[in-house]
Amino acid sequence: MKRKRRLAGLVSGVLRVALRRRPRTAGVILAAGSGTRMGGEIPKQFLPVLGVPVLIRSVRAFDRCPSIDEIVIVTREGDIQNVEDLCKEYGVSAKLKRVIAGGETRQKSAFLGVEATSKNCRFVAIHDAARCLVTPKIVVSVVKEAYRHRAATAAYPIADTVKRVDRRGRIKETIDRGELLAAATPQAFDRDYYVAVAAYAEKKETSVTDDNALFEAVGQTVYTVNCGSDNFKVTTPDDLVRAEATLRARGEKENGL
Numbered sequence: 524m525k526r527k528r529r530l531a532g533l534v535s536g537v538l539r540v541a542l543r544r545r546p547r548t549a550g551v552i553l554a555a556g557s558g559t560r561m562g563g564e565i566p567k568q569f570l571p572v573l574g575v576p577v578l579i580r581s582v583r584a585f586d587r588c589p590s591i592d593e594i595v596i597v598t599r600e601g602d603i604q605n606v607e608d609l610c611k612e613y614g615v616s617a618k619l620k621r622v623i624a625g626g627e628t629r630q631k632s633a634f635l636g637v638e639a640t641s642k643n644c645r646f647v648a649i650h651d652a653a654r655c656l657v658t659p660k661i662v663v664s665v666v667k668e669a670y671r672h673r674a675a676t677a678a679y680p681i682a683d684t685v686k687r688v689d690r691r692g693r694i695k696e697t698i699d700r701g702e703l704l705a706a707a708t709p710q711a712f713d714r715d716y717y718v719a720v721a722a723y724a725e726k727k728e729t730s731v732t733d734d735n736a737l738f739e740a741v742g743q744t745v746y747t748v749n750c751g752s753d754n755f756k757v758t759t760p761d762d763l764v765r766a767e768a769t770l771r772a773r774g775e776k777e778n779g780l
């Protein structure tokens with residue numbers, strides 16, 4: 524009996540060490556936008572998709588993801604309390620470290636969010652709350668790629684043929700679709716490296732629309748992980764309909780059950 528207990532203790536000790544080997548990783552969920560393209564009064568991050576707010580769906584994927592140790596949510600100043608309450612209500616506050624106010628741009632909100640993560644996190648995974656169909660599996664894949672290469676992003680092949688046009692909308696060329704991907708989130712990076720390149724961009728007043736561009740600007744290769752086009756960004760009312768249809772196809776019922 525004693526030997527069995529000692530063996531069980533040894534196994535769980537080894538497991539603990541093995542699990543600790545994974546670098547501590549934070550999720551940063553960006554929800555400080557105004558969501559004006561959605562129309563209506565309520566910002567899109569709070570609109571329900573099959574009964575669960577867009578933001579909570581994103582947070583839930585990170586909360587359930589074994590690669591994520593802590594979560595920072597970036598929202599608008601006036602929504603901080605509401606977000607904290609929602610996280611409690613939907614049972615996704617176990618990993619929640621902080622809910623903070625964002626900046627005027629997505630770039631600024633991401634920087635503030637990463638700075639609010641614990642200093643002992645070696646990696647961060649930044650995610651647009653509006654991509655509420657993200658899954659824990661996608662987060663794991665992107666984060667693992669970042670562990671290998673320091674910088675990685677979710678992305679998916681685009682279905683349309685894309686044209687380069689001039690100022691008057693006249694087609695100049697057709698771009699080879701085989702070379703194009705739509706950048707999505709999460710985008711995961713070595714935390715210290717991110718802070719350095721983001722601070723450098725701020726100093727140089729370089730503006731970017733995603734975090735990959737910060738790394739591209741300093742010549743760092745960003746690796747892509749195909750997350751599939753279901754990980755789209757909910758932007759217009761039509762997107763809400765598409766999101767609900769996709770979730771129903773996954774077998775989800777009302778209220779995310």
Ligand code: C5P
Nearest residue numbers: 553554555556627628629632651652653
């Ligand atoms: O505006 P867009 O849809 O590109 O924003 C992408 C994500 O960044 C959204 O989840 C939005 O809430 C967030 N965002 C932010 N701070 C801003 C602007 C956007 O956190 N100032």
